[in-house]
Amino acid sequence: MSPPEKPLSDQSLPLEIAEPNVFAQPWQAQAFALVISLHEKDVFSWNEWADALSGELKSSGASRDGSDYYDCWLRALERLLIGKNIASGHNLDALAASWSRAAHATPHGQPICLENDPEPV
Amino acid sequence: MTHRDDHDHDNHLDPMDARVRALETTLCEKGLIDPAAIDVIVDTYQNRIGPQNGARVVAKAWHDPAFADWLKRDATAAIASLGFTGRQGEHMKAVFNRPQTHNLVVCTLCSCYPWSVLGLPPVWYKSPPYRSRAVIDPRGVLSEFGVSLNEDVRIRVWDSTAELRYLVVPMRPAGTEDYSEEALAALVTRDSMIGTGLVDIGT
Numbered sequence: 125m126s127p128p129e130k131p132l133s134d135q136s137l138p139l140e141i142a143e144p145n146v147f148a149q150p151w152q153a154q155a156f157a158l159v160i161s162l163h164e165k166d167v168f169s170w171n172e173w174a175d176a177l178s179g180e181l182k183s184s185g186a187s188r189d190g191s192d193y194y195d196c197w198l199r200a201l202e203r204l205l206i207g208k209n210i211a212s213g214h215n216l217d218a219l220a221a222s223w224s225r226a227a228h229a230t231p232h233g234q235p236i237c238l239e240n241d242p243e244p245v
Numbered sequence: 246m247t248h249r250d251d252h253d254h255d256n257h258l259d260p261m262d263a264r265v266r267a268l269e270t271t272l273c274e275k276g277l278i279d280p281a282a283i284d285v286i287v288d289t290y291q292n293r294i295g296p297q298n299g300a301r302v303v304a305k306a307w308h309d310p311a312f313a314d315w316l317k318r319d320a321t322a323a324i325a326s327l328g329f330t331g332r333q334g335e336h337m338k339a340v341f342n343r344p345q346t347h348n349l350v351v352c353t354l355c356s357c358y359p360w361s362v363l364g365l366p367p368v369w370y371k372s373p374p375y376r377s378r379a380v381i382d383p384r385g386v387l388s389e390f391g392v393s394l395n396e397d398v399r400i401r402v403w404d405s406t407a408e409l410r411y412l413v414v415p416m417r418p419a420g421t422e423d424y425s426e427e428a429l430a431a432l433v434t435r436d437s438m439i440g441t442g443l444v445d446i447g448t
Contacts, residue, residue: 181373190372205272
């Protein structure tokens with residue numbers, strides 16, 4: 125049963141989206157699986173993760189309707205890994221830019237490979 | 246970790262997508278993740294686990310008093326006996342609805358959820374309004390889900406944690422005495438196992 129439709133106020137529950145797929149976009153599924161996998165490798169405890177995620181969800185920038193839940197999820201993961209010196213913010217920014225350039229340089233319909241970046245990191 | 250079918254046909258990467266790929270690249274270089282294992286996890290959570298698992302637990306509890314008793318005493322073990330185990334080592338607690346007690350589950354801190362039996366949480370479960378209002382005004386929240394309980398029914402709200410997750414065992418509807426376990430399982434909805442729904446014949 126879904127909540128009845130009603131105008132969205134700050135306190136109303138977000139309407140249930142028809143969820144044939146639990147992730148709205150593929151990157152959300154990847155970000156989700158990264159956390160599960162890293163926890164299984166004892167990179168962090170589940171309590172550490174819950175604290176990190178909860179911190180992002182409580183931050184002033186988080187949206188009231190929960191639509192940016194996986195944005196918070198990814199930010200929490202980046203922060204946790206940077207805090208553990210596993211990743212650096214600078215390096216992640218550079219790699220993300222490299223992936224974007226690689227995507228632009230990849231012919232339509234072909235898989236995107238990091239090697240396609242015309243200006244590799 | 247470089248080849249992946251892309252869903253974005255104009256080859257313009259969403260910035261979040263680019264950031265996830267950046268993380269994957271780094272973690273893969275450090276040997277902390279295995280891309281194949283990532284794909285298995287995605288497939289599992291997208292296709293293999295979901296509320297149908299929890300529905301089997303509930304139906305078995307309705308059908309088998311010994312199992313119901315076990316579920317009450319040690320939900321983690323009883324649920325694991327059906328092959329549903331948490332990946333985070335979390336413990337499960339089953340809370341049984343009674344004529345005078347209705348149970349509602351929330352995670353006020355973030356969005357801890359019994360993934361092994363319910364899959365991934367619905368959008369509203371993760372939303373700040375649900376997380377705060379379920380505690381302050383459970384009756385109001387339930388009414389938005391179309392659930393109205395008599396005034397004399399007490400509502401217990403269970404706040405999930407990283408270590409302890411809750412599964413609501415709804416009340417078995419009248420008129421299902423002759424139902425098989427399978428037929429019972431088909432009646433059990435996800436929301437009824439969170440406490441934002443009831444189980445009816447014909448829903």
